[in-house]
Amino acid sequence: MGCPRRLLLVSNSTMHGGGYLGHCQQHIQSFLGEKVKRVLFVPYALHDRDAYARTAREKFASLGYELDSIHESCDPVEAVRKSEAIFIGGGNTFRLLKALYDNRLIQEIRKRVLEDGIPYMGSSAGTNVATVSINTTNDMPIVYPPSLQALGLVPFNINPHYLDPDVKSTHMGGLREGAMLLVEGNKATLQGVTGARLFLSCCAVTDYSTEFDCPFTKATFKFSKENENKKFAEVWHFVVYHL
Amino acid sequence: MGCPRRLLLVSNSTMHGGGYLGHCQQHIQSFLGEKVKRVLFVPYALHDRDAYARTAREKFASLGYELDSIHESCDPVEAVRKSEAIFIGGGNTFRLLKALYDNRLIQEIRKRVLEDGIPYMGSSAGTNVATVSINTTNDMPIVYPPSLQALGLVPFNINPHYLDPDVKSTHMGGLREGAMLLVEGNKATLQGVTGARLFLSCCAVTDYSTEFDCPFTKATFKFSKENENKKFAEVWHFVVYHL
Numbered sequence: 001m002g003c004p005r006r007l008l009l010v011s012n013s014t015m016h017g018g019g020y021l022g023h024c025q026q027h028i029q030s031f032l033g034e035k036v037k038r039v040l041f042v043p044y045a046l047h048d049r050d051a052y053a054r055t056a057r058e059k060f061a062s063l064g065y066e067l068d069s070i071h072e073s074c075d076p077v078e079a080v081r082k083s084e085a086i087f088i089g090g091g092n093t094f095r096l097l098k099a100l101y102d103n104r105l106i107q108e109i110r111k112r113v114l115e116d117g118i119p120y121m122g123s124s125a126g127t128n129v130a131t132v133s134i135n136t137t138n139d140m141p142i143v144y145p146p147s148l149q150a151l152g153l154v155p156f157n158i159n160p161h162y163l164d165p166d167v168k169s170t171h172m173g174g175l176r177e178g179a180m181l182l183v184e185g186n187k188a189t190l191q192g193v194t195g196a197r198l199f200l201s202c203c204a205v206t207d208y209s210t211e212f213d214c215p216f217t218k219a220t221f222k223f224s225k226e227n228e229n230k231k232f233a234e235v236w237h238f239v240v241y242h243l
Numbered sequence: 244m245g246c247p248r249r250l251l252l253v254s255n256s257t258m259h260g261g262g263y264l265g266h267c268q269q270h271i272q273s274f275l276g277e278k279v280k281r282v283l284f285v286p287y288a289l290h291d292r293d294a295y296a297r298t299a300r301e302k303f304a305s306l307g308y309e310l311d312s313i314h315e316s317c318d319p320v321e322a323v324r325k326s327e328a329i330f331i332g333g334g335n336t337f338r339l340l341k342a343l344y345d346n347r348l349i350q351e352i353r354k355r356v357l358e359d360g361i362p363y364m365g366s367s368a369g370t371n372v373a374t375v376s377i378n379t380t381n382d383m384p385i386v387y388p389p390s391l392q393a394l395g396l397v398p399f400n401i402n403p404h405y406l407d408p409d410v411k412s413t414h415m416g417g418l419r420e421g422a423m424l425l426v427e428g429n430k431a432t433l434q435g436v437t438g439a440r441l442f443l444s445c446c447a448v449t450d451y452s453t454e455f456d457c458p459f460t461k462a463t464f465k466f467s468k469e470n471e472n473k474k475f476a477e478v479w480h481f482v483v484y485h486l
Contacts, residue, residue, distance in 0.1 A: 135385055143380055148387045 004117030045091025090124025288334025333367025
């Protein structure tokens with residue numbers, strides 16, 4: 001029996017002209033299904049956690065799910081322990097990762113997702129922290145987390161909001177539909193319509209259109225010990241982009 | 244008698260259509276003058292230090308200066324101790340800052356610039372590390388330095404390559420002349436033709452054209468202890484931009 005993990009990793013939470021998570025709401029419903037009733041929301045990536053939780057709660061209510069925000073819990077680890085599903089929202093990746101460490105949530109989230117198989121959904125920074133490390137974030141280091149190693153729920157890194165350097169972009173952002181990655185066990189499927197680019201060990205680059213099967217069944221989890229960033233080049237870099 | 248520091252902080256090392264440091268070569272000569280004969284180059288921000296040193300050596304030779312690269316010295320701290328002038332080149336800011344810590348150069352460079360008054364020139368990442376911290380870098384965190392606190396040669400932060408969010412940019416980069424900041428004692432003068440934007444304590448934003456005197460004589464050096472990033476919001480954020 002393999003790893004029971006199930007993840008939906010979204011590149012961006014808002015598309016031009018659409019509301020919060022509007023572009024991926026059908027994917028969310030399909031991903032969470034009918035068995036999940038309550039979702040645990042992690043708003044740490046933004047400064048105003050109350051406002052962020054209100055926005056997320058409203059959206060998830062419209063999709064038929066109750067939402068608990070972890071910042072309203074007096075025991076965040078216990079909140080993870082009891083959760084049916086986890087959604088980590090976007091914002092600043094450094095702020096988010098630091099808060100995950102400060103609240104001692106790394107191991108508990110790993111256990112719930114990798115051992116217990118509860119669904120994990122991430123958007124932008126929440127997608128970044130699901131990977132091996134945040135070495136590929138575009139965010140500003142506004143705070144200093146105790147490590148760049150992240151949750152390691154998948155054996156590669158992701159750079160959300162990827163902009164293809166060869167394409168003349170208007171730099172307006174969010175005009176195209178965003179990409180997302182559905183991970184089930186050892187299989188990853190690209191969703192959305194913009195495609196992705198895969199970097200392998202800093203050498204080969206392969207472009208994929210949507211609905212391919214990510215070939216990472218060959219990969220094994222390679223966790224660096226804290227601060228051993230030299231191993232970064234050995235892990236797989238997976239880049240999900242929207243233009 | 245005030246602080247004898249002299250710094251030339253350049254936003255970017257290469258402009259579209261020009262060679263390495265071509266857009267600021269007159270400023271460099273004017274800054275270093277005729278008393279300086281040898282410049283100590285710090286190539287840590289790029290992976291290929293030999294190639295980087297060759298490029299810099301060639302450019303400085305054309306301007307009339309010998310160049311020693313610190314990576315060719317068996318005792319980097321001693322190299323700083325003996326230097327007449329320091330130039331730290333651009334590249335990845337995280338890689339650069341980590342190497343400065345790994346080689347135990349932070350205190351020695353501070354002493355040479357702030358106490359002994361030797362000229363310090365930085366470009367891009369080399370400008371970033373001259374400031375209070377690298378919290379405002381745009382670079383990817385490809386390695387994990389022991390702190391985000393930098394050399395603290397000036398009492399504010401700089402974001403090189405600043406792109407004005409209100410201006411429709413073609414995102415081509417480097418088409419306009421870059422900005423640079425000349426710091427002499429407690430006075431900073433903006434040079435180049437693109438102007439700068441000053442952020443004060445995360446509230447007021449003021450745009451400056453060139454050749455103004457930066458009003459930071461009111462500022463005092465506020466050094467955070469390592470990891471005390473909450474003080475970040477209290478320092479002055481100075482943004483030098485090129486479009």
